[in-house]
Amino acid sequence: METPERIEIEDGARVVVDWPGGANQTLTARQLRDACTCADCATQSEQGRIRLVMATTIAEARLVGSYGINFTFSPDGHHTGIFTFDQLRALGDQT
DSSP, rough: OOOOSEEEEEEETTTEEEEEEGEEEEEEHHHHTTTTTTTHHHHHHTTOOOOOSSSEEEEEEEEEEETTEEEEEEETOOOOEEEEEHHHHHHHHHO
């Protein structure tokens, strides 16, 4: 697992992640909210339910141990997903 050198939230709209070796990625709040794999979001996806999420921003972010980050999204207040650093890297590589 790679650990980011820096994670910066810009205006609540996007997250910039700097990786060792000079690679960097920019992920939007919307991308992150849509990619949440917490139990509730996974259940909704499995059941084919549509998640209606309005304009999304990041209201808060917290490191989780030495392996990931937790975001609180606004306006829905969703905060139960943990994005491991590996997940962030893979998500950024998809864009």
